Amino acid sequence: MNLLDFADYAGTFAFAVSGTLSASEKKLDLFGASFIGFITAVGGGTMRDLLMGNTPVTWVKNVDYFLLIFSAIIFTFIFFKRVIKLKHTLFLFDTIGIGVFTIIGIDKALIYDLSAPICMVMGLSSAVVGGVIRDTLCNDVPLIFHKEIYATACIVGGTIYLLLDFFNVNLYFSQIATITSIIIIRLLAVKYNLSLPKVTFAQK
C-alpha cells in the first residue's frame, strides 16, 4: 500500500467519524448517524464518479471502503468520549483527507483527459461534496459556504498540483507539495481565524 492509498483510507476514516459525530447534535438515532457518517465519507467521490460516468462508483465496486467506514462508525459509537478528545488528531486526518481527495479527484479527471478547470472541479468535488450533503441532510446551510478557508485550501492545492503536472514534475514530489500546502493553508486559516469575504450585495 503506497502513501496515497494510506492517506485515502485515513481521510475516509476521518470523514466517517466526523459525519457520525456531527449527526449527534441533531438527535439522530443510530441509523441516522450511520447514514450521515457513510454519506459524508463517500459523497464527494460518488459525485465525482457520477459526473464523469465512472460507474459503478468506486465504493460500490470496492467493498473495502464500506468495511472501513462501517468500522469508523462502530468505533465512534463505542469510543465516543475518547474520539471527542482526539479532535486534534481527527482534524489532522480530516485535513489530510481533503488534500488526498483533491489529488485523487484530479488524477481520475486527468485519466478521462478533461480540461484543467474541470479537473479542478473534480478535485474539489471529491473533497467538499460529502460535507455539503451531510449539512444539507442535517438541515443546515453547508458550513463551507460561509465559514473557514476549506475549499480555498483545496483550490490552491489543486492549482499547484495541476501546474506541477503540467511541467512534468516528479509525481511523489507533486503529491507531497500539494497535500502540504493544503494542510498549511488550513492550519493557518484556523489558527488566525481567516475566512473569505461574505457576499452581501443584494438588498432585494
Added chain:
Amino acid sequence: MNLLDFADYAGTFAFAVSGTLSASEKKLDLFGASFIGFITAVGGGTMRDLLMGNTPVTWVKNVDYFLLIFSAIIFTFIFFKRVIKLKHTLFLFDTIGIGVFTIIGIDKALIYDLSAPICMVMGLSSAVVGGVIRDTLCNDVPLIFHKEIYATACIVGGTIYLLLDFFNVNLYFSQIATITSIIIIRLLAVKYNLSLPKVTFAQK
C-alpha cells in the same frame, strides 16, 4: 404479472400517494406536491441505478412507472378525503413497498455481482432514499434518521434475503420470508412505539 411485480407497483403507488400527502403540510402548490410525490416514488430506485451505472434509470426506460405515479398523484388530489381515511391501507402498501424495494435493490445488485454488504446498501437505498429526498426538499431532517424502526426492518429483511440466497433457498420462499419479516418488524415497531437509541454523545 408475478407477485413481485404487483408488489412493486403497489409500493410505488403508495410511495407516490404518501409523498403527495406529505407535501400538503408544507403549503406546496399542485406542481410542488406532484414533484414531491414523484420523487418519493422514484428516488430510491434512481439512486440505486445511478450508483451501479444502470442507466437510463428504470423509470426513464419504462414509462409504466411514470403513468402509475401520475395516476397516484391525480388520485390523491381527487379523492384526498377518502385517501386520508385509507391510512391503514396506505401504511400497509407502504410497508409492502419497502419490503419489495429492498428485494428488488438486492436482486439488481446481485446481477452486477456486487459483494454482500454492497447488495444490502443497494436494497436499503431503493427502500429509503426516496423518503430522505422528500424530507430534505420539504426542509425537514429526514424522518427515518430519528424516528421509527424503518431502515432497521429493511436491514433485517435484507440480511434474511441474502442468507437465504447464499444457501440457495427457493426464490419465492425467500421473497415471502423477507417481505413478511419486514412487515412484522415494522408493525411491531409502530404498535409498541419502538425506536433506535438516539445518538447524543457530542457536547461540542
Added chain:
Amino acid sequence: MNLLDFADYAGTFAFAVSGTLSASEKKLDLFGASFIGFITAVGGGTMRDLLMGNTPVTWVKNVDYFLLIFSAIIFTFIFFKRVIKLKHTLFLFDTIGIGVFTIIGIDKALIYDLSAPICMVMGLSSAVVGGVIRDTLCNDVPLIFHKEIYATACIVGGTIYLLLDFFNVNLYFSQIATITSIIIIRLLAVKYNLSLPKVTFAQK
C-alpha cells in the same frame, strides 16, 4: 453559432447570475456564492444527463460552460450594483433560459428514443432542477414548489413542442413557438400574480 446555442448560453449566464445573487441573502462567502451560482446553472442539465446515462455530463465534457459560468459569477461580484438594476433584463434572460433548457432537454430525450411523458420530464428537469438544488442548499423549500407559474410554463411549452414534433412541423418554427409560449405564460403569470392552487388537504 445558431439561435438555440445563443439562447442556451444566455440562459446559462442568467441562471449563474441569479444563483450567485440569491446566495448573497444567506450571508455566504465568495466560495459559497460561486458554488450556488455554478450549481444553479448546471444542476438541471446534470440531472437530465445522469438520469439518461449521458456521461460525462455536458459541462464536464465541454469546458465552455464552466468558463461562461465562471465569467458570470465574476461579473456578478464586480458589477453587483448594476446587475441588481438589470433585473428586468435578467428576468428576461432567465425566462428565455427555461424555455431553451426545456427544448434542449426534450431534444436530448428524443435522441434516446424515450416516450413522450419522459421527454417532458427531461425537459422540465433541465429547466427547473438547478433552482430546486439552489434553494435546497440554501435551506429553503424550493420556490417553484409554492410560488409562481414557472414549471407550468415549461409543461405547456414542452407539450406544444412535442405536439409540433409529432406532426413534423418545421424545427425552427417549433422552437420559436415553444420559447414564445413559455415567455408569454410566465410574463402573464408574473404580471397578474397568477399561481397554482395550493394543496392543503391533509389535517393529520
